[in-house]
Amino acid sequence: MPVAVPLSSYEHVPETKEALDWADLPTIDLSLNATEKGRAQLADTLIEALRTKGFFYVTNFGISQAEVDSQFAIGEQFYTLPLEEKLRYVPDLENGEYNGYRPAGRRVLSSGVQDKIEVYNIPKPEVPQSFPPLIEGHLPEIRAFQEKLHERVLHPLLTLLASALELPADTLTNLHQWDKRAEDHLRYMKYSRYDAAEYEKLEAGDGLYVTGHTDLGSLTLLFRQPVAGLQIRDHETGSWKWAKPLDASLTVNACDALSFLTGGYVRSTIHRVHVPPKDQRDVDRLGLLYFARPNQGVVLKTLDSPVLAREGFTANEFERAGKPAPTIDEFTVAKQAWQQSKSTVFRAKEGQEILSGFKGQYYD
Numbered sequence: 604m605p606v607a608v609p610l611s612s613y614e615h616v617p618e619t620k621e622a623l624d625w626a627d628l629p630t631i632d633l634s635l636n637a638t639e640k641g642r643a644q645l646a647d648t649l650i651e652a653l654r655t656k657g658f659f660y661v662t663n664f665g666i667s668q669a670e671v672d673s674q675f676a677i678g679e680q681f682y683t684l685p686l687e688e689k690l691r692y693v694p695d696l697e698n699g700e701y702n703g704y705r706p707a708g709r710r711v712l713s714s715g716v717q718d719k720i721e722v723y724n725i726p727k728p729e730v731p732q733s734f735p736p737l738i739e740g741h742l743p744e745i746r747a748f749q750e751k752l753h754e755r756v757l758h759p760l761l762t763l764l765a766s767a768l769e770l771p772a773d774t775l776t777n778l779h780q781w782d783k784r785a786e787d788h789l790r791y792m793k794y795s796r797y798d799a800a801e802y803e804k805l806e807a808g809d810g811l812y813v814t815g816h817t818d819l820g821s822l823t824l825l826f827r828q829p830v831a832g833l834q835i836r837d838h839e840t841g842s843w844k845w846a847k848p849l850d851a852s853l854t855v856n857a858c859d860a861l862s863f864l865t866g867g868y869v870r871s872t873i874h875r876v877h878v879p880p881k882d883q884r885d886v887d888r889l890g891l892l893y894f895a896r897p898n899q900g901v902v903l904k905t906l907d908s909p910v911l912a913r914e915g916f917t918a919n920e921f922e923r924a925g926k927p928a929p930t931i932d933e934f935t936v937a938k939q940a941w942q943q944s945k946s947t948v949f950r951a952k953e954g955q956e957i958l959s960g961f962k963g964q965y966y967d
């Protein structure tokens with residue numbers, strides 16, 4: 604087994620000084636999870652956040668900044684590997700596989716500019732995967748980090764959500780067990796900078812690196828990202844606001860699978876990535892994310908919850924269309940293939956039906 608290559612410490616870039624229209628997001632402070640009163644309060648805050656803003660911060664989640672920075676350092680180092688080495692780890696993207704490396708330049712952005720987004724996804728240990736020696740050397744640390752995210756962040760949030768839905772506390776955690784095979788993955792993501800002329804072209808179009816979309820799993824956990832770019836569409840007002848980096852926090856959003864499981868009561872949140880403000884255009888944007896998804900084989904049908912029954916959220920898109928609800932695996936492959944297949948035309952795949960009863964959509 605390769606030994607861990609020592610990494611230089613990771614320096615976060617300075618935040619923007621521009622006065623952007625920041626989203627005002629609620630915070631789930633997990634230190635309150637220690638008492639019954641605190642849990643009741645958090646469950647209320649969480650369901651309100653999921654029903655209105657769609658995004659929220661999580662703080663005091665029991666993972667140190669040093670551990671987080673170490674992951675950013677691994678991600679930064681990964682992207683210094685020669686392209687030919689990274690290309691050895693490209694999965695069958697056209698057919699919906701996504702663990703491993705996705706090179707830049709598969710998508711055409713507005714004004715015909717090619718994307719400069721690279722993605723590297725690391726699945727759970729149960730999923731067979733080969734890694735470059737750099738990653739292999741750090742695998743024990745990466746595994747420990749993934750497991751902590753699962754047990755210390757995902758599970759408390761799912762337990763709070765079960766309580767808000769008046770379901771037995773373990774209803775949702777049972778569908779998301781760490782030691783079961785599933786499509787959860789940790790991601791290092793890099794948006795490389797453009798030159799001034801290309802930024803101008805992008806701005807003459809829609810100014811976006813990533814079009815408005817929803818994520819396909821349960822919850823996405825996004826580590827503090829000092830280079831502004833992420834924008835969130837408010838469920839209530841429809842307006843786009845920037846996500847502000849908040850110290851020692853995660854930014855979390857609900858995704859398609861959780862929306863299906865709750866008959867649309869929890870909405871999958873629409874978000875996009877804008878080109879950064881002018882004072883951050885001379886740096887690359889490095890992201891660290893965890894995409895949580897239900898266990899393999901979980902059928903995406905609406906849960907039987909007293910709250911959902913009372914509020915009238917008893918059928919999701921598939922059920923309302925009289926179609927069989929897919930398993931998370933079927934849904935994942937179909938939506939990933941739709942998202943990832945190479946395109947030469949801007950928004951070539953708009954509105955395609957990706958599974959019977961569900962269309963792939965972009966959002967403005």
Ligand SMILES: O=C(O)CCC(=O)C(=O)O
Nearest residue numbers: 818828832833874876890
């Ligand atoms: O880079 C970001 O801030 C968000 C990325 C994103 O939305 C995604 O990869 O699904």
Ligand SMILES: [Fe+2]
Nearest residue numbers: 816817818874
């Ligand atoms: Fe996303």
